[in-house]
Amino acid sequence: MIKKADNIFASPLEQMVDFRFDERVVDVFPDMIQRSVPGYGTLISNIGILTARYAQENSSCYDLGSSLGAVTLSMRQRIKAEGCQIIAVDNSAAMIERAKKIIAADNNRVPVELRCEDINQTLIENASVVVMNFTLQFIAPALRDELIRQIYQGLKPGGVFILSEKLTFDSDEQQTFFTEAHHDFKRANGYSDLEISQKRSALENVLIPETLSTHQHRLSQAGFSRSECWFQCFNFASLIAFK
Numbered sequence: 001m002i003k004k005a006d007n008i009f010a011s012p013l014e015q016m017v018d019f020r021f022d023e024r025v026v027d028v029f030p031d032m033i034q035r036s037v038p039g040y041g042t043l044i045s046n047i048g049i050l051t052a053r054y055a056q057e058n059s060s061c062y063d064l065g066s067s068l069g070a071v072t073l074s075m076r077q078r079i080k081a082e083g084c085q086i087i088a089v090d091n092s093a094a095m096i097e098r099a100k101k102i103i104a105a106d107n108n109r110v111p112v113e114l115r116c117e118d119i120n121q122t123l124i125e126n127a128s129v130v131v132m133n134f135t136l137q138f139i140a141p142a143l144r145d146e147l148i149r150q151i152y153q154g155l156k157p158g159g160v161f162i163l164s165e166k167l168t169f170d171s172d173e174q175q176t177f178f179t180e181a182h183h184d185f186k187r188a189n190g191y192s193d194l195e196i197s198q199k200r201s202a203l204e205n206v207l208i209p210e211t212l213s214t215h216q217h218r219l220s221q222a223g224f225s226r227s228e229c230w231f232q233c234f235n236f237a238s239l240i241a242f243k
């Protein structure tokens with residue numbers, strides 16, 4: 001598949017509208033996420049490696065906020081346990097339509113079910129691995145505790161939850177350092193200052209990041225016995241929580 005370049009925020013926009021995962025974003029998404037999230041490729045491949053370790057026989061692996069299915073494909077490639085299925089969920093019809101074609105073109109024995117639904121409505125059951133790769137940050141903060149509780153309830157003993165998020169920081173010093181480093185990363189990947197600032201405004205009311213300790217506290221309140229931050233690059237991190 002040809003990777004189209006993201007230039008959505010390249011020209012001055014007369015009116016700033018909230019960021020949405022619509023057709024235009026779908027068209028450029030692989031390029032956008034690769035150039036915007038430091039370590040994205042490393043995260044995707046290592047989520048597959050972690051899944052291989054924790055996927056249990058005859059269980060389900062969930063990819064919540066699956067976009068074009070990058071996590072799903074990585075899990076699918078690595079799962080060795082017999083009788084596993086992957087359930088990928090996204091509430092953007094445009095994402096799901098495109099993901100269907102991508103998954104269909106991938107030859108693999110592990111069945112994948114793609115669902116267009118709000119992950120707040122998804123029944124998590126018989127799960128050994130649940131992944132949210134940069135999706136909780138788009139869920140209304142008031143709904144986050146309940147969603148994480150539902151994930152915990154739906155996991156089998158020995159199951160894991162992998163949570164990747166953009167982070168915010170308590171001290172101004174840290175916040176400035178990580179934000180500037182992230183913007184340098186974007187500039188190095190060819191984004192202009194205008195693109196960086198317009199995308200930042202478009203995400204302002206939509207992507208609400210939290211601190212690492214807020215995430216860890218929520219995981220422990222939901223019942224997870226332990227969580228580890230297994231990856232961080234600048235203000236992007238990934239946690240694994242154990243049931």
Ligand SMILES: C[S@@+](CC[C@H](N)C(=O)[O-])C[C@H]1O[C@@H](n2cnc3c(N)ncnc32)[C@H](O)[C@@H]1O
Nearest residue numbers: 021065067070090091092118119133134135138
């Ligand atoms: C940053 S993208 C996720 C990237 C993807 N996990 C990956 O690794 O390539 C966030 C995704 O979450 C989806 N999303 C946001 N809110 C959602 C909700 N309430 N229910 C289902 N999907 C949601 C968006 O449509 C979008 O595709």
Ligand SMILES: O=C(O)C(=O)C[C@]1(C(=O)O)C=C[C@@H](O)C=C1
Nearest residue numbers: 032033036037134166199203207
């Ligand atoms: O571009 C940014 O600043 C981001 O925060 C990156 C981010 C994300 O973390 O989800 C935001 C929206 C796009 O879907 C891809 C990546």
